[in-house]
Amino acid sequence: MLSEEEAFTFVETILKPNYLNDLQGLVFRQCWLGKTYQMIAEENGYDADYIKVAGSRLWQLLSDTLGVKITKSNIQTVLRQSFNKTPSLSISPLGQLPFSDGTVPRNSPLYIERPPIEQRAYAEIIKPAALLRIKAPSKMGKTSLMLRILAYAKENNYYTVRLNLQQANNTLFTHLDPFLRWICANIAHQLNKEPRLDDYWDEELGSKVSCNAYLQGYILESLDNPLVLAIDEVNHLFEYGDIAQEFLPLLRFWHEEGNNIEIWQNLRLIIVHSTEIYIPLKLQQSPFNVGIPIQLPEFNLEQVQALAEFHSLSNIIDNEGSEPLKNLMKMVGGHPYLIRLALYHLYQDKITMKQLLEEAPTPTGIYDHHLQNHLITLQNNPELAAAFAKVIKAKKPMQLETIIAYKLASMGLVKLQGKEAFPSCQLYCLYFSVVI
Structure with a gap:
């Protein structure tokens, strides 16, 4: 039985180096679950005719790719047959995508939506x-x-x-x-x-x-x-x-x-x-x-789990429950970049979560370059460094001068609660308590 996620990843694989855009991905997933164009439009704030046109173009794209006529009504049957004919096909999306230090490419399946x-x-x-x-x-x-x-x-x-x-x-x-x-x-x-x-x-x-x-x-x-x-x-x-x-x-x-x-x-x-x-x-x-x-909020546990599945880490998660991801989030919160970097290295380097977390705030950890960049900024701005050092040492949120608080929040080093600031994650506390 081909699941929705397996079907979507299979489609992304056969289309490489191109990928479905966001709207096509939405239509594909919703149609796979049996929803009508009208239902998709109403639930997601689109015009029904617009969704219908997007669907028609999507089915034509898949038909041209597979060489088989695909429609909304036969999509599950055709894809299951095509999938079964290519059992050795790797459908790991990460193998197709290098890690991006910045913007997630528009057609990347690694982009995680934060509804609504x-x-x-x-x-x-x-x-x-x-x-x-x-x-x-x-x-x-x-x-x-x-x-x-x-x-x-x-x-x-x-x-x-x-x-x-x-x-x-x-x-x-x-x-x-x-x-x-x-x-x-x-x-x-x-x-x-x-x-x-x-x-x-x-x-x-x-x-x-x-x-x-x-x-x-x-x-x-x-x-x-x-x-x-x-x-x-x-x-x-x-x-x-x-x-x-x-x-x-x-x-x-x-x-x-x-x-x-x-x-x-x-x-x-x-x-x-x-x-x-x-x-x-x-x-x-x-x-x-x-x-x-x-x-934009940080990722929640469900969104981190979805990203882990895209990195082919679902087996590790299933075997150990959600504890490894919860431990990761204790270290870096739900910060998208820090989470994505960790999952990439768990997949690419085949290291354990325990090893990754132990080394995270050290020069041998995966976050060293990211932490060094922040350290250089703080060293070039002594007022920011002094203020952040106070925040780390404080045992409760503390008030900072407004501009300094906003600049530290812009860097992602602190979170603001009203006029008070506190460290945004354990990673920064562990690292910067030693170097500043």
Whole structure:
């Protein structure tokens, strides 16, 4: 009997080097369980016709791959027959995917959803003048989620543009004018349009008015479908207070113009940042108190178990219950990157969980490079190091200066409970109590 998970992994294997996208994966799994297109649409916030079209394309893709006509009604029969004809086929997805130190590739089966976050984001981004705010510490999956939202927007025939503020030269943050021109030029470039900045820039009107005129008159007016603009690493702006105090209110203005001018409803914004804002902004000017907030949580035990199964570790888990994974989570919490790194090495290096956990906070452990990077940051920022040392030594949550608390939380070293901070996991306590 072929289970849903085995069937999905089998399909991913026969399609390599390509994989099902998120929507195709959802349709496949739900149809395998016997659900109708209408049920899938209602339960996941999609239009029923859209799901039907996605299903038709999926069955055609599988038909072309297997050389057998596949439909929604015969999918189980055909796949079971195909699977039984290839008993020696390895269906371990990890063998096809190298470990990624950053973003999980969009079509990777190793991406673990955190319901209802993904479906809520997909439903919101297609609304007029939408604004999504994705916040979480470093390496929690913010960019991975953002890419999936952009992919969903593309599937709906939206235009998409992605900007990463860390890619901008530092000189651009000295004055607002070159920074806004960089934003506009990048948008035009990704839409395959000539920049034509000088046609809309007017020194007498100022940079912000010129930028608004450019987006409305040149970009939005020329597009036949909505534009999703995703801005990653927005927290990079917080180090440049003057620019942030001008640009962040501008984002809110673009969002609210959808209430005044119809064409601005076609601009959908995604703002991605790793910490709370710590520069002064008037309440009515901040983009961080409007739109839809999405704060990514850590993985729970069920999600860690699902990821372990993708790493072909289900036999170990079944034999020992869930204790090995619980012990891992005692060490690193449910942090996606730290969990994924551990499971990768358990599979790849064939080490035991006991050995992995014993070596975790040491120079011979799998987290040494990750811990060293944090240590270098702390050594370059003595105030952060001193504050974090106090947090580690404290036996209960303690209050820190606001900016320092936010920066430590952005790194993922502490969690915040109101105005108080405490270590985010045992790994950091064990390691940094010795080195700082």
